[in-house]
Amino acid sequence: MESEYVTTPFGRRSMSLAMLLKQRRGEAIEAGTTRNKWKLFRSVCEARAGLDVTDRALTVLDALLTFYPEDDLSSEKPLVVFPSNAQLLLRARGMAAATLRRHLAVLVEAGLISRKDSPNGKRYVRRGREGGIDEAYGFNLAPLLARATEIEAIAARIAANRQMLRAMKERLTICRxxxxKLISAAIEEAVPGDWERASSMFHALLQRIPRAATLENLAPILEELETIRLGVINTLETQEKIRIASTNESQNERHIQNSSPESTSESEPGLETGQEAGRHHEPREELDSHEPGMAGNGGEGSGAMAPRNAGRLNSFPLGTVLQSCPDIVDYGPGGAIASWRDLMMAAAVVRSMLGVSPSAYEQAASVMGLENAATVMACILQRGGCINSAGGYLRDLTRRTERGEFALGPMLMALLRVKSLADSRAGT
Structure with missing residues (x-):
């Protein structure tokens, strides 16, 4: 529906081009458009901030809607209401006349209603012989119906933003x-780490949280807080894995490569096993206090005990492991590895970095031994570019070890050859 003429204001109120455009836009309603007036009013209340109207202006709009006789606003019916000043003041909760006029002007300026002034400025209706309305002068609700879709979209967006902001505030509260609590627990339990610096960063970030929080100013702060939380959790998890590895080491001393009580922890068998050992070094027999039959002759004892040795790996000198896998050194305490314990600590860090699950690494340590599991992690790190899934590869090596089909010697020798070839090429 579109008006056939322009309504100019009565009295001293001037006409402007903006008023003309709002009037024409507000009366351009698509045919068949209908809305329940109270549902549309709730949408206006929801979209109040986007429409730039006050709560008192909404009280006046509520009063105007009560004068429309039907529940549905329709483009096929007249949308002009014409209450007297006395009745409008009563339904506007006893609002003062000057205040009422001011908020009516706000509704007109916001494009929610328009004025249709009579020749003398009074609000009245002229009816036909059959009692129908021929002409009405007062406040036109057509702009409200014309903007129904826009108002509903604004209301939906504001409601969604409010819900997102509520969820963001909840996440921020939980993150704080x-x-x-994690920093407090780390300090109380003397967990190694720069907790004073982490606490200082945390409190400095809290000072940036604004009183009037919005999606725009809260999102970057929440992202930084979640980054701090992730860093704290990773540090605590790494320390816990190191503690578990150290505990397992003390509880499983039988896995240490040299079973002689008087020998040092660095005294270990040679690199090669089986036929490879015969080609490069004099055979050395693996002594194990739990396998007494293995102290016999090198060739016969080894062959006789092969089924019972399934799942057990020979250990190798720490120097050989580091020579084959130099990349692991960067992850040791202080960027150095001086003992098997340092290697196991570095392996715990690498395990987490490569995405190997704790269960996969614990199973490997149970089957291979702590030192050998750490050695395998060093090899996987060294060959990182050739392995798609470090966790899957480790599980496969664990299964092969249980079947007696895997030995560390060939893997370390292959890495040594690759390193030697790379060094020779660099020298040339």
Whole structure:
């Protein structure tokens, strides 16, 4: 529906081009458009911030809607209401006349209603012989119906943003609580780490949280808080894995490569096993206090005990492991590895970095032994570019070890050859 003429204001109120455009746009309603007036009013209340109207102006709009006789606003019916000043003041909750006029002007300026002034400025209706309305002068609700789709979209967007902001505030509250309690626990239990610096960064970030929070100013702060929380959790998990590895080492001393009580922890068998050992070094027999039959002759004892040795790997000198896998050194305590314990600590860090699950690494340590599992992690790190899934590869090596089909010697020798070839090429 579109008006056939322009309504100019009565009295001293001036006409402007903006008023003309709003009037024409507000009266351009698509045919068949209908809305329940109270549902549309709730949408206006929801979209109040986007429409730039006050709560008192909404009280006046509510009063105007009560004068429309039907529940549905329709483009096929007249949309002009014409209450007297006295009745409008009563339904506007006893609002003062000057205040009422001011908020009516706000509704007109916001494009939610328009004025249709009579020749003398009064609000009245002229009816035909059959009692129908021929002409009405007052406040036109057509702009409200014309903008119904726009108002509903604004209301939906504001409601969605409010829900997102509520969820973001909840996440921020939980994140603040997690960081505060985790740092406190780390300090109380003397977990190694720069907790004073982490606490200082945390409290500095909290000072940036604005009083009037919005999606735009809260999102970057929440992202930084979650980064701090992730860093704290990773540090605590790494320390816990190191502690578990150290505990397992003390509880499983039988896996240490040299079973002689008087020998040092660095005294280990040679690199090659089986026929490879015969080609490069004099055979050395693997002594194990739990396998007494293995102290016999090198060739016969080894062959006789092969089924019972399934799942057991020979250990190798730490120097050989580091020579074959130099990349692991960077992950040791202080960027150095001086003992098997340092290697196991570095392996725990690498395990987490490569995405190997704790269960996969614990199973490998149970089957291979702590030192050998750490050695295998060093090899996987060294060959990182050739392995798609470090966790899957480790599980496969564990299964092969259980079947007696895997030995560390060939893997270390292959890495040594690759390193030697690379060094020779660099020298040329």
């Amino acid at each position: 609580r997690d960081i505060a």
